Amino acid sequence: MVSLAQENINCLEQVQRRATKLVVGLKRLEYTDRLNKMGLTTLEKRQIRGDLIKTFKIVTGKESEVGRF
Numbered sequence: 001m002v003s004l005a006q007e008n009i010n011c012l013e014q015v016q017r018r019a020t021k022l023v024v025g026l027k028r029l030e031y032t033d034r035l036n037k038m039g040l041t042t043l044e045k046r047q048i049r050g051d052l053i054k055t056f057k058i059v060t061g062k063e064s065e066v067g068r069f
Helices: 004-021 031-038 043-059
Strands: none
Touching: 004 031, 004 043
């Protein structure tokens, strides 16, 4: 069973996949190649980066509240 959060992530990733196909000259490339050409990353990588930044802020005392973990 897939959680609602995972369904939302999958939906957002599908939107990004379709949107990258709209860029002229990139339609026939693989998804990862389209992302690289456009200087983008996957939603999963952006979430991991955000989690790492949040963790760093908490560990260094720049932020005291634990948000999304």
